Amino acid sequence: MVDTLNLVVITGMSGAGKTVAMQSFEDLGYFCVDNMPPSLLPKFWELVKQSGKVTKIALVIDLRSRAFYDQIDEMLANLDNTNFVTTKIIFLDASNEELVSRYKETRRSHPLAMEGRLLDGILRERDLLAEIKNRSQLIINTTELTPRQLREKIFENFKLKETAAFHIEVMSFGFKYGLPIDADIVMDVRFLPNPYYVPEFKQLSGLNRAVYDYVMKQHATEDFYERFSSMLHLIMPGYEKEGKTSLTIAIGCTGGQHRSVALAQRLGKDLGQQYPVEITHRDMNKRKETVNRS
Missing domain, CATH: 3.40.50.300 (P-loop containing nucleotide triphosphate hydrolases)
Incomplete structure (x- = not known):
């Protein structure tokens, strides 16, 4: 029926x-x-x-x-x-x-x-x-x-x-692979300490709990995240009021493997409490693919 x-x-x-x-x-x-x-x-x-x-x-x-x-x-x-x-x-x-x-x-x-x-x-x-x-x-x-x-x-x-039409995509990416052309907001987090230079983290990604904790426990990370998150919560209603139905927030680090991935995960989870959110990691596996082709 x-x-x-x-x-x-x-x-x-x-x-x-x-x-x-x-x-x-x-x-x-x-x-x-x-x-x-x-x-x-x-x-x-x-x-x-x-x-x-x-x-x-x-x-x-x-x-x-x-x-x-x-x-x-x-x-x-x-x-x-x-x-x-x-x-x-x-x-x-x-x-x-x-x-x-x-x-x-x-x-x-x-x-x-x-x-x-x-x-x-x-x-x-x-x-x-x-x-x-x-x-x-x-x-x-x-x-x-x-x-x-x-x-x-x-x-x-x-x-x-209707169900809420406004939704958000949080994307991590690597600057070495180019800017995402469809992003509405781009944030550069290359100023944060890089787990790539910690030997046991080099082959892992920001999805790994140890890498995630390493990124989040940095004093600079917490200070930045609080300010960035507050700004996003402030401006989201404005985008929705203007009739925008989707918003792409791109967070980038050098290779798109560690810092950007960890922060995209955290931000997506936080925004997901209020909006429909999809989290994608554009470049997380590109370095591995390059190594495997060599």
């Missing part, structure tokens, strides 16, 4: 922000479909039910599919009569003046004004969408909204019902 499927239909005026809305739902974990022809929807629902894995779908429907206007009422009525789909319609709107301005800035043609006045196309579209606008559970006017503000509004209305 398939779980209840949460369907969000994203529609509204052309140029009002449907692309931004779809990207926001992708970040909330929705399976997003852009402009699917209504005739394909019955087969699509069957595939969804058979898979049993997709439980959240955001469906963008607009004027690019002209058949939409002939079939949308029937489609929504059929969905309302099912016992496995919960449907919510979001209608994105903006003033005529703002829509004209956006089209002129992008130099795109309105789908209903290919050979006529832009404003005439917008007015015709309003008439066509009047009924579905009345059926919408959420209407967002984007006239005064930036893309980021629209994203925030969508998150406000839907994120509370």
